[in-house]
Amino acid sequence: MIIRPIAHRDLPALQQIAVESGPGFTSLIDDHDFLVNKIQHSIDSFARDVATPGQESYLFVLEDEATGDFMGTTGIEASVGLSSPLYHYHLSRVVHHSRELNLFSSVEVLNMCNHYTGCTEICTLYLRPKFRRAYAGKLLSKVRFLFMALHPQRFADTVIAEMRGVSNDADESPFWDWLREHFVNLDFATVTQLSGAGNKGFIAELMPKYPLYTNLLSHDARAVIGEVHQHTKPALAMLEKEGFRHKGYVDLFDGGPTVEAERDQILSVASSVSCRIQAIAHDTAVLNRGPVSGRGDVLAIANTRTTGFRATVTDQAVYLPEHNVLQVPAELAKTLELDEGASARFIRLAAANTASQPVSHDQQGLALPPQKEFRYAL
Template sequence: MIIRPVAMTDLPALQQIAVESGPGFTSLVDDLDFLTRKVQRSMASFGRTVHSPGDEGYLFVLEDPETSEIMGTTGIEASVGLRRPLYHYHRSQVVHHSPDLNLLRRLEVLNMCNHYTGCSEICTLFLRPGFRRAQAGKLLSRVRFLFMAQHPQRFANTVIAEMRGVSDESGQSPFWNWLSEHFVDLDFDTVTRMVGTGDNGFIADLMPRHPLYVHLMAKNARAVIGQVHEETRPALNMLETEGFRHTGYVDPFDGGPTVEARLTDIRTVSASIGCRVQVVDGVEPALDKWHTGGQGRILAISNSGVENFRATITAAARYLPSRNLLQVPVTLANTLGLSNHGQARFTDLTTARTDRRPVAIPICQQQEALHAHR
């Protein structure tokens, strides 16, 4: 399995993924013109010299090198809300209190906001059903953090992920069904398609501007606020392991939670290791033969490139911590475009946590730039 930047030749596969992912997966829609623009924008973003996050969108694909089939996709938006507003509902409480009558009531409300404008977003994660195998989902999720750790100047200090909310087998969202009944006469499939293609002007025009009192909503709509689609739960679990947390912001269409983390607090970002490369004829991957401090049995490894970014998982590599050196066999080095004395970055996929911090390219040295870009 190889992760690489998307190319125009991937359009048919992306369109198939848009169909397979179904309603609610707004970052890919079954629209060839939209997908073409998305690929073109991604290719331009990878080819751009960037000193601070702007209107870049990075789309990666997971490829089976033996068949050249596209197994899935994953992406990063460098700075959301710049081209078009990014709306959320914030879940909070209001207090109605009358001292004279000695009455007090706390009520849950949803307030429309643009809280995450300027943040980076990880998005577009989908592993096709026919290609679901060990480590594939982990690689799709965590490769984004390897790329962000290697190129932190391209991203904001806060990273978010909008998780797909609850919908039924027919693709209907209980949350949106209640909103559409009272405010916006559009079905859920139409709304997600409009939002996915960038047509979200109706939100400011038609959505209620005042707080929504949750207790007035239908019971099935209330029940899904902040909940994720069943197929999204593994992805949410992985992000929570990385340090992402839900702070009360939900999608205005399906009520799904948005989770957030500081870039430097994301586990894979902080624990990934930038290192030198040594290309060798062969590597003995057995854990008990590694030097003390070896980083695990299965590694996700990437090169240090942007346009020519490549990443994969392997057990055929060995890290020598005393020398900050990653030994990589020739075939793997050729696949990833690695050379002797070059740079790579890796993270351990098999351990729950590692205390090792980046060596060759420490994230802590990027703090001044990151804070200046917020």
């Protein structure tokens, strides 16, 4: 499987993902013109010479090389909230105290805000259910950090991720159900589609402008504030391992948490390794796994390009730290469009010791141990 920038030929598959992912997936909506414009904007962003982050949007595709199947997507918004407001609720606590009556109460409130304006957002991560396999979801998530490590000038110092909140199989959100009853008589699918398409005027016009005391909300609405969709839990856990933290900001529509981290302190950014490539014939002895440190580790590897960006996962690469050289099979170097001596960057996804686990293989015969994967996260 290979990660590459999206192209116009991917439109039918992208539209299918917009249908599969459902209304809560606001970064992709089932609208032909919207998706065409999103693809073109991504193509333009990859091609742009960038010194500081602006309104660039980078959308990547996970492709099965053997079949050409479109397995999933993942993306980065370089700087959010510049052309269209990025609204959140901030969950905080206020204290009411009467000294005369000796009464004291502490209550939670939700305040609407635009706290994350100008931040970079990782988004649009969706792995199609029929393509769930070892390391597919992890590659979709971590490739964004490889790209940030390669091109830090394209991204803001703070990186956020809006996690999908709780909704049921009928695409109904308990949090939105309460807001709908009292303020905005639109169903959840409609408001998420409007917001995803950038039509956010109704938020300023109809949503409550004053603090919402959470004890006035229904029990079901309160219970999901800051909680994630069941399919998003593995993605949230992965981001938490990268150093992302929830600081009280939640989505306006489903109450899902937004998590944040400093770009250069994200684990995969900080621990990624810049190296030179040495292409080795597949049957060369140095590529045989053995007790040497680093051999057999599962690595995510990327070239250093923008428009020609390519990344994949393999356990057949060997890093020689004393020479800062990554030895890879010649076929893999060709897939990544890496010439002999070219620069690359990699991160380790898993250690080499997999003997006790069942082993699956990809289309190139590379052994990949299974692990729990996820479908989507915003």
